[in-house]
Structure formats: C-alpha cells, structure tokens
Amino acid sequence: MSNGIVVFIEHRNGVLNKTSLEAVAGAQLLGSALQQEITAVVVGSDASALAQEIAAYDVAKVINAGNAKLVDYTPDGYTDAMEHVVKQLDPHLVLLPHTYLVRDFAPKLAARFGKSLISDCIRAGVADSSITFTRRIFLGKLDADVVSDGEPPVFATFQSGAYRPDQARKGNGAAVEGITVDVGEIRMTPEAPFQEVKQAVDLSKADIIVAVGRGIKSKDNLALAEKLAEALGADLAASRPICDAEWLPIDRQIGSSGQTVAPKLYVALGISGAIQHLVGMKNSGTIVAINKDPEAPIFDIADYGIVGDLFEAVPVLTEEIKKIKGAS
Template identity: 55%
Template sequence: MILVIAEQKDGKLNRATWEAIAAAQQLSAGSVPVKVAVLGEGVSGVAGELAAADVAEVLTVDQPVLGRYTADAFVHAAAALVTAQAPAHVLLAHTYQTRDFVPGLAARLDRALVTDVIAIKSAAGQAAFARPMFQGKLVADVVLEGPAPHLVTVQIGAFRADAVRKGSTAAPVSVAAIAVDPSVVRQAPESPFQEAKQAVDLSQAERIVAVGRGIKAQENIAVAQQLAGAFGAELAASRPICDNGWLPMERQIGSSGQTVAPKLYVAIGISGAIQHLVGMKGSRTIVAINKDAEAPIFEIADYGITGDLFEVAPALITELKK
C-alpha cells in the first residue's frame, strides 16, 4: 500500500496534495492500493474532497492538537499512523510544512527518506527516484534502502495535479484511531501573518525582468531597472538579491516569494536554483542571459544568450528603443 499524507490549513486543501496523489498513482501502476491520510482539526470537508480520487480509502486524524501545525504533534501523529498502516511508501508534497516535520518523522521511524523528487522510474524491479542535486546542475536517480516504509517527497510542480485518476464513486472515508497527547508538543506557534501588504503583485505582470547574483553589486541594479523599463516589464529578483537588501523582499520570485507566469520572463544573471524555478517555470516565454553556458536556467529557457549581462543588457536596451 502507498500512503499519501495530504496537507491542509484551516480546512483548506493545499493543491500540491493532488500532485503527491498523482505521483502515488504513478508509483502504484494500478497494482498497489493508494490511501490518503489527512491530519488536522476539522478536516472532514478536505477528506470528502480527496475522496474523489481513485484511491482505496481516505483516512482522517482529526484532533484539536493538530489544529495549528507543530512539528512535534505531526511527527507523533504521522508516526503512529504509518506504524498502524504499514505502507510500502509514504508520499508527500515537498512543502515548507513537509520540510519541517518529515525528516523528523523518518528519523523517528528510522526509515529512508528521499526529498524533492521530480520523477519516478523503475530500475530492475525497484523504484528509483530522480531528484536535483548540486543546485540543479545534476540529477541523481536514488534508490532507497533498508526496511519499508520508504518516505518520498515530491517537488511542487513536478507531477501534474490534473493527471490524478478520479474514482467512479467516492472513496470511503474513515477515522484513524490515533490519539496525540498534547504534552508531547514542545513548540507553541502563533498565528501566521504577512509582513506588509504586498504592494507589488507580480503575478499580474505581463512581462518580468528578473535579476540574480550575476548583477554582482547593488549599484548595478540600475542596469536591470533600465532593461525592465525598455521591455515594459516589472523588475523582480531571485532570493540572494533580496537577502542583500538590493531589492525589497516583495519583488522576490520563488518558493519563498511570489509565483508568476507572465507572457515574457527575462532572467538575467540568474543561475536557476530550483527554489527560483518553481516560482517562474510556468511563464509562457522564458529568456535567459547568463555567462555560464551550463547554468540550469537554460534548461527551461526558450531563448538563451551566453554572455556578459553588462554587455548584453545595454545592447538589448538600445535594440528595444529602436
């Protein structure tokens, strides 16, 4: 059996869960039953939604102590659930919440965990999981060793939510008899908040010029600004630029920033770390300008120029003004 652990917040399903279900259905190849479990408080609505998938069963662990997420409560509940269900594989979407508790879960269970998986392959009767390594410069096919269950987290966007097979009738929903003693929880979380009202909604921009480490110094941001102006584009950046304070955090594209899919995305001096790519790979036309011909950004680019951005950007500005 393959167990997918869904993610929800305040009774609202995280859409990436469908991607994890799609991955589970692919791994199962129709021969291994797939179950979905949802942990939280007041999750019957989410469970009903998930029951539309072609799965054997939807399990709920519904407890007040799981209402506001903590790593301790989730490790505790998930460890009890996985032990009781004894699946061959446990699949989750590689979200920040997953990153927070699943390594601890794997350590608690003393089982193998592979994270950030982008493809599932079969190698000599064994499942091999492809994942990026070395900042996306390489991909590794990884085989998990040791006793089951093996834990797998799938990169957001790597599996298609719309590929999930739906069932002809709703899957049965049942309550997993798991109790979490609130005294195991050492973290006391407060309500999530946003730093400031997002003044810039980059998701509405038709064109975006995004700048990365290749810009080298704060005073060079002006070059990117001028290029954005020439394209009629919004200016955005990869994380290191915002970390340095060269552009405000609200202009950051990527897993910790905004997700965009404009008509045109021009990446200058961005190598293409996966945390950035997840925020922009849905763009219709992607242009990459980078001095390193091997930079991962070129793998998803429609047009690429290998060269010095300080030479190419001024030439582009001149050309666009013609």
C-alpha cells in the same frame, strides 16, 4: 508484509494545499506500476470535510487521523499522528508533497523509523518492481537517481511541479475511515500565521518581467536592468540573494518563498536558476536567460539564451529594443 502506498494530504484550516494533489498523482502512477493500493491520510482536529473531498479521487481509502491537539500544525503533533498511521498501515511507501510544512516534520517522522527521506524528488519510475527516484542536486546543476535498499517503508517527497494537480485521477468515491491518533506532548506554541505588510507589488499580473540574480554583482549595476525593464515596459524582479542583500525589496522576489509569476516574457539576468527560483517562474510564456555559466540550470527552461557577459549584452539589448519599439 508491508504493502500499499500512503499519501499525505496537506491543508491549512481544512483548505487543501494543491501540491498534495500532485503527490496523489505521483502515488497513482507508482500505485499502478507497483500494483499497490493507495491510502490518502488527512491529519487534523476536524478534517472530515477535507477527507470527503479527497475521497473523490481514485484511492482505495482515505484516513482522517484526528486528535484535538492537531488543531494547529506543529511538528511534534503531526509527527506523532503520522507515526501512528504509518505503524498501523505498515505501507511499502509513504509519499508527501515537498512543502514547507512537510519539510518541517517529515524528516522527524522518517527518523522515528531509523530513516531519512528521499526528499524533493522531481520524478519517480518503476523498473522490475523497484522504484528509482530522481532529485536535483547542487542547486539544480545535476540530477541524481536515488534508490532505496533497506526495509520498507520508504519515505519520499515530491517537489511542487513534479506532477500536475489535474493529473490526479478521480475515482468512484473512496471509503473514509476516521481514527483517533495518539499525540504526545507538544512543545512548541504557534501564533497565527500572518503576511508581512501587504505586498506592495503584485508581479503575478505583470506581462513582462526582467529579473536579476547574483550575476548582477552589485546594487549599482541594477540601473542596467532598470533601463532594460523601462525599454520593455517590464516590472523589475529578483531572485532571493538580491532581496536577501536588500538591493531590492522582498516584494520583488520570485520563487518558492516569494511570488509565483507567469508573464508572457521573462528575462533572467545573471540568474543561475536554483529550483527555488524556477518554481516561481517556469510557467512563463517566453523565457530569456543571459548568464556567463553555460551549465546554469536556467538554460534548461529558457527559450532563448545568451551565454556571456550580461554587462555586454544588456545595454545592446536595451538599445535594440528601443529601436524596434520606435519603429513599430
């Protein structure tokens, strides 16, 4: 009889990825509601120090799944390792943080069990001992409640920000069990991770950011946003499509693949607010959105919004701000 919750702990060279703690927090909430024990799993060639670190959290057990072939992350290696662990534990539920690393191997893991993941969930709730997962669809425009009907295990991933890392409850010291897992042939060879030229612009220190998205329509129109940024004393930033089109350099990109910022004022011009963008800026102090689409997800997190044409609003806003600043 399948029982318990497995939660996958991600790390790079033994350094914890904090999103894993959000998955632990999610697992603890579901564990309490379902009255199921939690087993945290650390995978690596020598992750015993991290396993001890995780044992401080309120989980029943930590498994340190080791194999020399797991020294570097590869999808082949991690899939084999986690398949071994999941088969051994026979859990009801397998939870993972929705990171780039998990996205790379977890669908392959689920497929070994004839399944898909319920991926990128923003929350989960329990009613009558069955779980409902909620995930965003259509680039954040709608929410969908997803339920699992089949045999366990159920595989699900939590989006960064679904829970807070500090929600993960500490415990009395869980037992750590080291096991050696079977890992087959690894077909891909990784090189060392690297950063592209040192980021020229550090937007994380900016007080005010004016960010542009697809709604700006052309590179020439950036001047409009530049003038507003100048009036505000702000840094200029962008959502991914703008940097993909090379209208602004990639070191101006906000979001999961770019920078994460939390300025006191964030002005989003023509940005619809895809999840990948929101995770990079949702902790900003005051958020302003100007967008012609009233359904744009950016309005869900905005303090002030203008539904309308940014080409009309921005020049007026720039002039008004100049007036206010000139007067004070």
